[in-house]
Amino acid sequence: xxxxxxxxxxxxxxxxxxxxxxxxxxxxxxxxxxxxxxxxxxxxxxxxxxxxxxxxxxxxxxxxxxxxxxxxxxxxxxxxxxxxxxxxxxxxxxxxxxxxxxxxxxxxxxxxxxxxxxxxxxxxxxxxxxxxxxxxxxxxxxxxxxxxxxxxxxxxxxxxxxxxxxxxxxxxxxxxxxxxxxxxxxxxxxxxxxxxxxxxxxxxxxxxxxxxxxxxxxxxxxxxxxxxxxxxxxxxxxxxxxxxxxxxxxxxxxxxxxxxxxxxxxxxxxxxxxxxxxxxxxxxxxxxxxxxxxxxxxxxxxxxxxxxxxxxxxxxxxxxxxxxxxxxxxxxxxxxxxxxxxxxxxxxxxxxxxxxxxxxxxxxxxxxxxxxxxxxxxxxxxxxxxxxxxxxxxxxxxxxxxxxxxxxxxxxxxxxxxxxxxxxxxxxxxxxxxxxxxxxxxxxxxxxxxxxxxxxxxxxxxxxxxxxxxxxxxxxxxxxxxxx
Numbered sequence: 001x002x003x004x005x006x007x008x009x010x011x012x013x014x015x016x017x018x019x020x021x022x023x024x025x026x027x028x029x030x031x032x033x034x035x036x037x038x039x040x041x042x043x044x045x046x047x048x049x050x051x052x053x054x055x056x057x058x059x060x061x062x063x064x065x066x067x068x069x070x071x072x073x074x075x076x077x078x079x080x081x082x083x084x085x086x087x088x089x090x091x092x093x094x095x096x097x098x099x100x101x102x103x104x105x106x107x108x109x110x111x112x113x114x115x116x117x118x119x120x121x122x123x124x125x126x127x128x129x130x131x132x133x134x135x136x137x138x139x140x141x142x143x144x145x146x147x148x149x150x151x152x153x154x155x156x157x158x159x160x161x162x163x164x165x166x167x168x169x170x171x172x173x174x175x176x177x178x179x180x181x182x183x184x185x186x187x188x189x190x191x192x193x194x195x196x197x198x199x200x201x202x203x204x205x206x207x208x209x210x211x212x213x214x215x216x217x218x219x220x221x222x223x224x225x226x227x228x229x230x231x232x233x234x235x236x237x238x239x240x241x242x243x244x245x246x247x248x249x250x251x252x253x254x255x256x257x258x259x260x261x262x263x264x265x266x267x268x269x270x271x272x273x274x275x276x277x278x279x280x281x282x283x284x285x286x287x288x289x290x291x292x293x294x295x296x297x298x299x300x301x302x303x304x305x306x307x308x309x310x311x312x313x314x315x316x317x318x319x320x321x322x323x324x325x326x327x328x329x330x331x332x333x334x335x336x337x338x339x340x341x342x343x344x345x346x347x348x349x350x351x352x353x354x355x356x357x358x359x360x361x362x363x364x365x366x367x368x369x370x371x372x373x374x375x376x377x378x379x380x381x382x383x384x385x386x387x388x389x390x391x392x393x394x395x396x397x398x399x400x401x402x403x404x405x406x407x408x409x410x411x412x413x414x415x416x417x418x419x420x421x422x423x424x425x426x427x428x429x430x431x432x433x434x435x436x437x438x439x440x441x442x443x444x445x446x447x448x449x450x451x452x453x454x455x456x457x458x459x460x461x462x463x464x465x466x467x468x469x470x471x472x473x474x475x476x477x478x479x480x481x482x483x484x
């Protein structure tokens with residue numbers, strides 16, 4: 001009898017092993033040994049073309065370029081809402097603004113919502129999770145729920161939801177935010193490199209401006225001579241005529257984009273200095289990326305660690321006479337995005353993916369890399385399956401921005417395809433239609449052009465479909481009363 005029971009146990013164990021092996025082969029689960037470390041790096045206000053690998057011949061980003069050229073670089077990466085808090089909530093939750101309901105800087109993610117973000121789903125599956133930098137959502141970041149948490153917003157002045165670039169460290173010395181983050185990263189990697197797999201989320205303030213009147217770009221002193229002898233070309237749409245062509249509700253001095261432009265780009269001298277400072281801050285981040293790679297190699301975990309780099313939204317650098325983001329122009333909504341996986345097959349490395357990728361794709365991608373099931377209510381897709389053509393390519397996506405409203409930041413919704421862009425400023429019933437394939441600088445609004453009436457009608461219909469899909473009313477949304 002004992003012998004019979006032993007045989008049954010062995011058969012059951014063998015069947016279990018076979019079943020487990022099948023699951024692993026199907027990538028439904030992963031063993032502890034095969035689960036990668038994951039580092040997600042988020043820059044603040046870095047637009048898509050502020051990266052050498054994306055064709056910028058002036059900016060110096062050799063470390064990010066190296067990762068991009070050894071991995072997958074998305075050529076058409078966008079955010080679904082171009083403002084810090086909303087975009088960060090979309091990154092964590094894998095949802096549009098209309099899905100996660102974060103539409104200002106004061107609202108925290110609920111405990112239920114946090115449980116369904118990629119860090120805490122990974123923690124539940126056995127990962128150590130860390131967060132370093134600007135959390136950027138609400139006023140009560142979930143520090144205690146991470147295994148490691150360094151909040152650079154904690155040193156900000158009262159009422160200021162942005163970290164200060166310069167703070168005082170424990171030794172009483174002034175230190176730049178980028179250096180504070182770099183030191184914390186090195187500390188985390190030493191402490192967690194030999195434990196179970198980790199996911200570290202890093203969120204820089206750079207290259208966001210330091211808010212003020214006027215705002216400023218505060219750089220690390222060691223970069224002050226970078227780009228010193230370079231002349232930054234003016235954008236095509238920096239000419240006065242493009243500012244004057246904007247509708248009255250945009251083309252006025254109350255518009256935040258115009259107010260900030262005056263203090264940063266309002267003269268040729270200001271433009272040269274501040275675009276260079278913007279680049280200097282990004283080069284500072286790039287050096288941190290290089291330090292991360294060096295530390296991973298010295299710890300012997302470089303082959304076990306995936307690195308993802310993305311911007312939380314884009315940035316006008318004088319285009320259309322503005323500085324900032326918010327609106328649906330390419331400079332505002334298009335961002336850099338790269339995935340470096342040391343174990344990708346050779347045929348995938350140095351791959352320039354043309355598919356539309358979104359900030360809502362980060363959470364499902366990271367979960368899939370770790371072998372964790374993607375919640376059905378996530379609206380993004382696994383980017384690995386996207387660039388491997390295992391899921392259908394997007395034809396378009398919905399853009400939404402509701403923060404503030406009025407003349408300071410008018411609310412806008414729209415539809416973006418690879419070739420065309422439709423935007424509706426919902427408080428003013430003002431439409432824009434751009435042929436971004438032939439007019440990449442978005443200089444000509446075709447919404448009133450009779451030759452494009454069918455295209456306008458088609459995108460209007462698609463816009464209505466997407467609003468309905470997102471549970472939004474057909475009429476204009478009620479204005480959100482909030483301070484900036």
